[in-house]
Amino acid sequence: MTTSLCLEHSGDEAPKKKDYSSTCYIRQSNFEFCGYSLKINRTLGANLGVSAYVWEAGIALCRYFEKEKISFTGRKVIELGSGTGIVGILAALRGGNVTITDKPTILKQINSNVSTNIPTVCRHRLKVRPLTWGEDHTDFPADYDFILGSDIVYRSDTYPALIETLRHLANQRTTIYLASEFRKENGCLSFHELLLPEYFNCKVVDKSMDNDIYVYKMTKIDTSPADGLHM
Template sequence: MTTATYQENFSDEATKDRNQSSSYYINQDNYEFCGYNLKIARNTSANLGVSAYVWDAGIALCRYFEKENINFTGKKLIELGSGTGIVGILAALLGGNVTLTDQPNILQQIEYNISANIPSACRHRLNVRPLTWGEDHTNFPNDYDFILGSDLVYSSVYYSSLIRTLHYLANPDTAIYLSSAFRKGNGSLSFHEVLLPEYFDCLVVDRLADKDITVYKMTRLGRGPEDWLPA
């Protein structure tokens, strides 16, 4: 991985309709997965919080796709908490039709990285939309083949909303890949080992012991009433 810091202008076709300043200070990181060289820009001047970083859990999920030689051709995917978009962009390069989601202020960063990494002829297979877990998830369909997420469990405040969103978006045939880094004090281990198994069949498919990162493959157990899910 190589890193460069520079001042970039975001006023290209991917961002020209955004009502934000066109001048940003950007860190650009280069990654290689599955034979693709990804140039991932991170906006470090717009108060994007955790979304202004490429987290190890996202790298682990990309490496898992590479190791398993996964092909998403013709499949419909949605990524939660896309951040920089690195996982969803790789999924699109692997053939998927991908919807990348995050909070509204994060979307410009995702769109920029799509424009930098996805050939114009393939961009119709990507869609970028705002999604607040537990609030507007019902604006989305539930016919996805795959749901992707990396490092989504950084705060226990969002755990119940995340479960409600995952449960709504998934159908019985949907495969959910979650890559999580366990951190002390945020209940992330209990979330995966106690709470998630109440609603999903959870299988550990990869583990990076040195970084305490685990990749799970999950499927929804059933469709219960809304009050069956955590409040």
């Protein structure tokens, strides 16, 4: 997530209902991707911070999946720092066996969106679990086909934990898609251009120059000893 202004949509509806507390309300935004109509609830006033918004980078990643006709059918997928769950929900609708993750306080919002958008017959293919980078990432396996993240590169003090988590979750066959909006104050450029290349092969596969959003496709660098070499 990020600290800039949230993305506004003409499809925003009036507040739907009170929730969490008397000072909270849920606002619903409508999106169209890959032939699916998504209704994304955002809980405002519940101290969810940046997780209460749908950010431009998340929209960009969903549009990339649509443009490239990427299918997740039968593939094991995990989304990091999901916020509203929009990216992971789309991956599940596109056939993936998806685990959507974020901090424990955000999961109620994600579960609301899962209930709204995922048909009951498909619900078994989607899990919502707490994951704090650098702390409980080892509770998750390292056999994912895809790792997804949008606008999760926004605070330099979280970068070591994020890289540690990515390194644990990924194997050499894992494809990682990260969509990031570059801002001068968040050190995003150095993360993608200097820190990540130490451990991952990184390639820009899509970009929007209007708002400096880049979609990266990444694979883990094989650090195992070469065959036939002995110490």
